[in-house]
Amino acid sequence: MYKYDHIDNQIVNERVNQYQDQLNRFLKKDLTEEEFRPLRLQNGLYIQRHAPMLRVAIPYGLLSSSQLRTLADIADQYDRGYGHFSTRQNIQFNWPKLEDTPHILRKLAESEMHAIQTSGNCIRNITTDPYAGVTPDEIIDTRYVAEIIRQWSTFHPEFALLPRKFKISISGSKQDRALIKTHDIGLELIQDNAQIFANIYVGGGLGRTPIIGQLIKEKLPIEDLLTYCESIIRVYNLYGRRDNMYKARIKILVKSLGVEEFRKQVEEDWEYGANSPNKIDQSEINRIKKFFTEPDYKALSAIDFKNTYKSELHFLKWIDRNTRPHKIQGYRSVTISLKGKKQQAPGDILSEQMRDVADLADKYSFSEIRSTHEQNLVLADVEESHLFEIYNQLIKTNLAEANIGLITDMICCPGGDFCSLANAKSIPIAKSIEQLFDDYDYLYELGSMTLNISGCMNACGHHHVGNIGILGVDKDGSEWYQVTLGGQQGVDASLGKVIGPSFSAEEIPNVIDLVLKTYIEVRLDEELFIDCFNRIGIEPFKERVYQH
Amino acid sequence: MKTQLIINNELINNEWALVVPEISIENVKKQAGKVVQFKTTGEEIPSHEDIEKTILPEASKVLLPLKLYLLKKVELKKKYSEIGLWIYSHEEINLFKQLDKDINDFPVVGVMIEKFADGRIFSLGNLIRRKLKYKNDMRALGDILKDQLFFLKRSGFTSFLIKEGRDPIDAIKGLNDFTYSYQGTLNEPPLWKKR
Numbered sequence: 001m002y003k004y005d006h007i008d009n010q011i012v013n014e015r016v017n018q019y020q021d022q023l024n025r026f027l028k029k030d031l032t033e034e035e036f037r038p039l040r041l042q043n044g045l046y047i048q049r050h051a052p053m054l055r056v057a058i059p060y061g062l063l064s065s066s067q068l069r070t071l072a073d074i075a076d077q078y079d080r081g082y083g084h085f086s087t088r089q090n091i092q093f094n095w096p097k098l099e100d101t102p103h104i105l106r107k108l109a110e111s112e113m114h115a116i117q118t119s120g121n122c123i124r125n126i127t128t129d130p131y132a133g134v135t136p137d138e139i140i141d142t143r144y145v146a147e148i149i150r151q152w153s154t155f156h157p158e159f160a161l162l163p164r165k166f167k168i169s170i171s172g173s174k175q176d177r178a179l180i181k182t183h184d185i186g187l188e189l190i191q192d193n194a195q196i197f198a199n200i201y202v203g204g205g206l207g208r209t210p211i212i213g214q215l216i217k218e219k220l221p222i223e224d225l226l227t228y229c230e231s232i233i234r235v236y237n238l239y240g241r242r243d244n245m246y247k248a249r250i251k252i253l254v255k256s257l258g259v260e261e262f263r264k265q266v267e268e269d270w271e272y273g274a275n276s277p278n279k280i281d282q283s284e285i286n287r288i289k290k291f292f293t294e295p296d297y298k299a300l301s302a303i304d305f306k307n308t309y310k311s312e313l314h315f316l317k318w319i320d321r322n323t324r325p326h327k328i329q330g331y332r333s334v335t336i337s338l339k340g341k342k343q344q345a346p347g348d349i350l351s352e353q354m355r356d357v358a359d360l361a362d363k364y365s366f367s368e369i370r371s372t373h374e375q376n377l378v379l380a381d382v383e384e385s386h387l388f389e390i391y392n393q394l395i396k397t398n399l400a401e402a403n404i405g406l407i408t409d410m411i412c413c414p415g416g417d418f419c420s421l422a423n424a425k426s427i428p429i430a431k432s433i434e435q436l437f438d439d440y441d442y443l444y445e446l447g448s449m450t451l452n453i454s455g456c457m458n459a460c461g462h463h464h465v466g467n468i469g470i471l472g473v474d475k476d477g478s479e480w481y482q483v484t485l486g487g488q489q490g491v492d493a494s495l496g497k498v499i500g501p502s503f504s505a506e507e508i509p510n511v512i513d514l515v516l517k518t519y520i521e522v523r524l525d526e527e528l529f530i531d532c533f534n535r536i537g538i539e540p541f542k543e544r545v546y547q548h
Numbered sequence: 549m550k551t552q553l554i555i556n557n558e559l560i561n562n563e564w565a566l567v568v569p570e571i572s573i574e575n576v577k578k579q580a581g582k583v584v585q586f587k588t589t590g591e592e593i594p595s596h597e598d599i600e601k602t603i604l605p606e607a608s609k610v611l612l613p614l615k616l617y618l619l620k621k622v623e624l625k626k627k628y629s630e631i632g633l634w635i636y637s638h639e640e641i642n643l644f645k646q647l648d649k650d651i652n653d654f655p656v657v658g659v660m661i662e663k664f665a666d667g668r669i670f671s672l673g674n675l676i677r678r679k680l681k682y683k684n685d686m687r688a689l690g691d692i693l694k695d696q697l698f699f700l701k702r703s704g705f706t707s708f709l710i711k712e713g714r715d716p717i718d719a720i721k722g723l724n725d726f727t728y729s730y731q732g733t734l735n736e737p738p739l740w741k742k743r
Contacts, residue, residue, distance in 0.1 A: 007728050018725045038665050151730040157702035158674050161667025237671045277732025284740045
């Protein structure tokens with residue numbers, strides 16, 4: 001992974017000094033609340049319901065074991081002994097004190113971490129496939145491209161105060177696990193004759209106005225990637241709406257201009273911008289690439305788990321759900337579930353568990369951990385012969401839930417329990433749905449499906465792209481929940497359809513239960529929920545749910 | 549010397565009278581992306597009438613709104629010995645193409661923001677340097693605080709008029725918040741070329 005040199009260190013240290021000065025001026029009332037707000041946000045600091053919330057950047061979801069231990073120490077020293085992984089691969093602390101935040105940032109800087117641009121109207125943390133570099137369906141390893149973009153976007157002077165937040169995601173595999181079509185800019189890396197190119201999608205996003213991104217540039221040479229993104233963001237910076245924050249995202253600009261006109265404006269700017277100093281060359285690509293070389297893989301033979309571990313049924317389930325093929329024979333990638341009854345909220349992890357995972361990474365996976373969009377953790381490079389040991393150690397630390405890709409592997413925002421924007425709570429909804437699944441056989445029978453919960457239309461829980469989506473809405477001051485069906489992420493990204501009038505929190509488990517029963521009854525053979533939905537449409541589900 | 553003007557990391561006596569039209573509010577909401585750009589509030593301002601009615605100060609050096617200059621250049625050139633121009637952050641740089649002479653004949657060109665969070669100023673600065681090839685002093689005007697200065701400097705601005713009531717000496721430090729920057733700018737290659 002990328003390692004800081006003295007220059008990177010100096011940049012994050014100077015950022016802490018700058019932030020400390022901004023906080024001091026705010027406390028002395030030399031900065032107004034309105035002025036301090038964008039400044040603190042660009043350092044990941046929100047003022048929440050109970051306390052400030054600090055969001056720490058995990059660039060493209062990549063962490064070292066020592067960084068994870070630092071996060072555990074911060075959780076113990078400055079928070080309540082836990083952290084929360086977000087859908088953008090970052091980690092959030094819900095209970096720090098405002099005056100402690102510079103100390104936390106200093107501690108992060110010592111471990112080559114920071115909270116730069118994790119919030120506010122700027123280019124946010126770059127996200128990518130959590131299985132980059134190890135997945136068998138990979139075309140291009142996205143990690144070095146993500147690092148190049150991270151450096152370029154860090155304190156980019158022109159894009160420090162955009163109309164609204166700006167999210168970039170990169171995919172380099174056949175399957176899109178980075179959700180590039182629901183990002184402000186989505187980059188799809190492709191290869192042709194040993195040359196690397198990017199297809200650029202623009203104007204996707206969830207939130208109040210969910211829109212699937214559109215292709216704006218095809219087969220752009222990788223050397224031009226940054227300058228082309230500069231032209232896109234420049235047009236957005238100048239013309240995006242600033243009068244209404246709900247209409248300020250780039251998707252609204254692209255929609256109102258039409259993608260053709262938007263492309264024309266970008267191309268016109270790029271006539272001047274293509275030769276900006278940020279055009280990269282092969283030497284820079286090679287320099288960054290060196291940080292992401294393959295570890296020393298051994299020559300191993302594959303294990304036949306079903307025969308070798310015949311009597312270990314739970315382990316076999318876990319292998320089936322929580323591990324996935326690796327590009328090297330004899331290795332697999334492990335996804336550690338942060339969902340389930342033993343977790344206080346989806347994506348939460350205790351400091352002790354962080355340390356246990358860091359130990360596992362040291363022992364079995366080249367000291368690296370990745371965080372995923374689905375709010376889980378990954379050990380990417382595990383020898384198959386170590387899996388049984390890892391599984392048993394995960395049981396001891398309560399992280400062996402074998403539910404990856406199942407309905408209980410929910411994506412869920414912090415909701416009304418923490419967030420001051422939320423209309424409704426989301427964690428108790430997640431918990432009440434989990435209670436439905438005492439019976440693991442039923443859970444496995446339901447198979448792969450996604451359930452995403454957002455506490456408000458800002459859609460941090462990505463409800464639009466869940467096979468089942470739940471959205472908290474406010475009606476006359478009370479909390480209600482709207483259910484959507486048929487959303488999907490990935491290459492065939494689609495947005496869910498609303499099933500009908502919203503429900504109370506108490507009704508939700510029963511509604512979900514009825515939706516699932518309908519599916520079980522009408523599905524063909526091994527048909528997945530989403531395929532079944534696409535075949536029969538929303539009506540059968542609607543009828544069943546509202547009959548009761 | 550009471551001044552809020554920073555040039556070359558120093559407080560400089562401000563000889564330029566800043567001319568700002570008085571705005572009679574006219575609420576015109578526009579669609580995103582239309583030719584008319586936005587004020588942060590969404591109003592189209594100032595109106596043609598506002599510009600016409602602008603009060604002209606007695607001074608020798610003035611910074612004038614570009615639209616005012618375009619409207620009354622003969623009179624203005626007679627009245628003042630030196631003229632600088634500025635645009636609002638919601639105006640287009642193409643306006644400069646209507647000038648009767650080269651933009652580089654003006655010693656100062658500025659961009660005015662009314663709200664601290666208005667980041668259009670950075671792109672406009674970049675375009676004025678890059679597209680219009682403006683070489684002289686470029687000035688940041690309006691709601692300018694210490695915290696934008698590092699970005700403004702890297703977007704091509706060379707002078708900074710700090711908002712009234714804010715300490716300009718402390719603000720100077722903001723110009724040098726960081727020793728290194730990753731990305732290149734017009735005056736500076738990206739960090740990787742130096743690594």
